[in-house]
Amino acid sequence: MTDIRVEEKRLLLGDNEENSYKSLGFPVNEEDDQEVPTTHIETAKYISRWYICVIFSLFGLMQGAIWNTWSPINESAACALGLTSSDIELLANWGPIMFLIFMPIVMWEMDRKGLRLPSVISSFAVALGTGLRCLPLAPNVLKYFIHAGQLLNGIAGCCVMAAPPMLSNSWFPPEERVTATSITSLLNYFGTGFGYIIGPAFVKQPSANYSSNDSVFCHDLHERESIRHGISNLMYFEFGVSTLIFVSLLAYFPSHPPKPPSLSAGTKRMDFLAGIKGLRHQQTFLIVAFTFSLVVGGASGWIGAFNVILEPLGVSQDEGANIGFFMSLCGCAVGLVMGWLADKFKGHIKLLLLVLFVVGFFSYLYFINMSLGWIRVPGFEKSKAGIWTVCIIIGITINAAVPLGMEMGADAAYPTSEATSASIIVWLFNLFSFILLFVLQFSDPSISNYLMLSFTGVSIPLMMFFAKEPRNRIRIDEGEVTNQLDNTVET
Template sequence: MAAPHDEDVTYKEKPVNQQYQQGQPISGRPDHRVDDIEEKQPITEMIGVVNGAAGREPGWQALNGGDNASPTGKKNRSDKMGNENDDTPSFEIELQEPGTNTTASRNRGNGEKRSRILSALGFGDKGSTNTTAPSGSGAPPGEEWSGEYRVYKRRWFGLLQLTLMNIIVSWDWLTFSPVSEHAAKYFFGSTDANNENIINWLSTAFLFSFVVITPVVIYVLHLGPKPSIVTSAALLLVGNWVRYAGTSNRDVGNFPVVMFGQILTGLAQPFVLAAPTRYSDIWFTTEGRVAATALTTLANPFGAALGQLIVPLWVQAPTDISRMVLYVSIISTISCLPSFFIPAAPPTPVSRSNETPKLDLRESAPILFKNLEFWIIFSSFSVYVGCFNSISSILVQVLSPWGFSDEEAGIGGGVLIVVGLVTSAILSPLIGKKRAYLTTIRIAVPLIGLCYLVFIWMPKTYKDGGLAGPYVALCLLGASSFSLMPVVLEFLVELTHPISPAVTSTIALSGGQLLGGIFIIVSGTLKAGPDGDPPFNMDKALIFHAVVAMVFVIPPLTLGLFGRAEKIKLKRVNSDDRSVGRRSDEIAPAAV
């Protein structure tokens, strides 16, 4: 049984409006007396009732009253509440299972449980008493822990590797989309619309792979970020070289083999794309989590930008496809190898919330199902991630009918992503420091909807206005979309704590990948024929994206309204703030 934790303990403080001297009864119990106190002391009864929702057996209680707890004046023992210099009475904490007389505090080797109870009750966070590091902290069994929280420089190694993995997996996603015409001719011998739609299935299958493997991703991420990163690296290594096996002949490619390799790389993506919140939760404090999540999450679209910019430079003819896939495979291999050597977890917890046992998918499902705020955020976030993935995949096909070259369309995709990355890099640390999650959502969501609406007319301005109009619209879309993504992922973790970040992030991102694949298919069906003006234009697809985006502007704007302000409290932040002595009434529930 895991020891209770800060969110798993409900505190009730019942002030006793009288002074107690030596020998007087406590709590009206004649058998509870203060024997070692020479001065009058105000007594506060604190009752902690363990919540069974966090995966521990329901009914366990932390007692400081009743027959199994007694006040004592001995203050220098690790199994007592209170510090060495504390003059108030200390209480021995025991864990009692209903119907039994066996107590965990009598087991002297169970220092971890006592330590975590003390932390939960607000004692010992910065104390001088050494105990063993909590399970899940990454420390070797039995390692002494001073109880002080600290961050480790080694966290940057894992963070950079997770960033690199997200870059390369996204580049794998858009290996063929930026050169869809050349790819269609390489695999099928012609560049008609149907063959280009088949090439789109390489992107679509990649996105759908995320959804298929979501339960496995949640399970592996629940074990920790390193197992997830290593799994992704293994799948990427195999998937890339399978793709090269299907394109090793420079004259014609084997599409089924390439599709199989693409699916393997698609299965690799969620293991690193959903990992940033889990990694930042373990390795970073409140002030750095949004920035860390932003860096690793936004590396994914940065990889897409590299693909859109570099792939057209490598592929000038269908016969260049084979060489391009080889280059990408080599880069992927080099990028994946460090994954096997990153540290698994910090030796000791970096914050109080890091100690809290996280709920797995089975325990989280009924809680999330009843959480209205989660569904509001999930629905809009999934739509906007889906729209972004779809537009990124079909951007060349959207712009080329109006006269854009593959290189200009690729630059447009790069502008979309690079401007978004720069904007998010500037704003994310500020948002994390100010905890302005809700304010950011309320600003970014309407702006995203308007950008999709305006972009309907932007490709048409190319002949008269050149690149300015489309590029400006893409800049605004990238800035607003990229600012939103890490904020939403962290906000979901805050609202649902102590549910594991692996659960909320993976579910939210899988929704975006699923809708992205669906939107690509829908866009293909809305593509104009050879008699269109211009032929094969995708104006109807742009209208479809704009309508969907505008509809889902409304739900996030209702967060915290209609008497539900209590539902948007930042639970994880509050937990960490309690560990440094801030009162709950000093903690803002959320930026509004």
């Protein structure tokens, strides 16, 4: 069933009107902000919005799982393919590297063409990249195709990470918008956790006395071949699922429905370049983009080398994989609840983000204390229960912040398009992820714990004192109540 509402609203009016660009805090030229004729807008809710949400979420889930293919099986990959810890970290780093290079192109394409073309091309890149890893080649040659596959998957991450706010705004009404962003963005992060399960499910762990820091293959030929066979099966599985998702997106994935779901979705956005220039003067957007990227982007790099970070604590590959999975599972579950709460109690996203940042800060502090033994009293000493608990709490603070930060950024940036604002945020996100993974290439893994503590500690006062709760899109959508023509139609 499709609900259709015909509504009347003056869109992007002059300076004397309530909803001009200038009234929303944007410095624009007079010619860009003139009054336009009264416009009738038909808004509609289509049941197909849930198919769009689900298929894109599955695409994001697989992209995240493929990005995190190698960290959960780092010891096995060292044994069977000769990959070192530096190789594993570089494979994880291809994601942010490609994002930093290709995001401006994808951002421009989404703003110009909409969701369909970037999504279909990105899903093809994932399918092609997973296919390259399936080639029957010697390990010393296959290694380069593995890197090429991770490179293509990293390019696809541009669309996967930037599109959720645009998708939710294009397809979902205001009362479902944050929830839709939560689903489409968090499934990508759950995919990272899913990688901790499917990897060890296909690939067994090598002998307990084998270190992932070794630069040679396993000495046991039978064990090496057995693990290599498991890795091949994992590659085939990921290739098959990625290809199926690509075909599904190619078959049906329109950029937007015939009628917008809300007034704000139906309003004209600023020109691409004008919107980017205008964001320079939007303090709240800049603070949200910086703090969100610092906390969540840095944490993404931290998770990308998670097993390497846990090794000094005596955590095995399989146990680290289980911890990583439950981090993502619990984080996504709480993130969905946070998104639902943000939809029900609008105007409180800043408060929710601050709570997550504060909890994250003390969680990293507790993690460092367990590593170094600063406080030697029961409950603070290193233990399996303590490692599991603090890691899951960190996972919650990371994943639950994702949809909230994206939606707060989109509201603060309006009337710049959601594609542009989200792209800038996730570009910064990947910059900090790259920085942390780059540092890990040349330093002790424990340094990442101090970096995350610093990132979170800096973000709390910035968000608390220098960012305001944005209400730009909410102001437009709340006008539906007073401007509705009371001729809602159900078809």
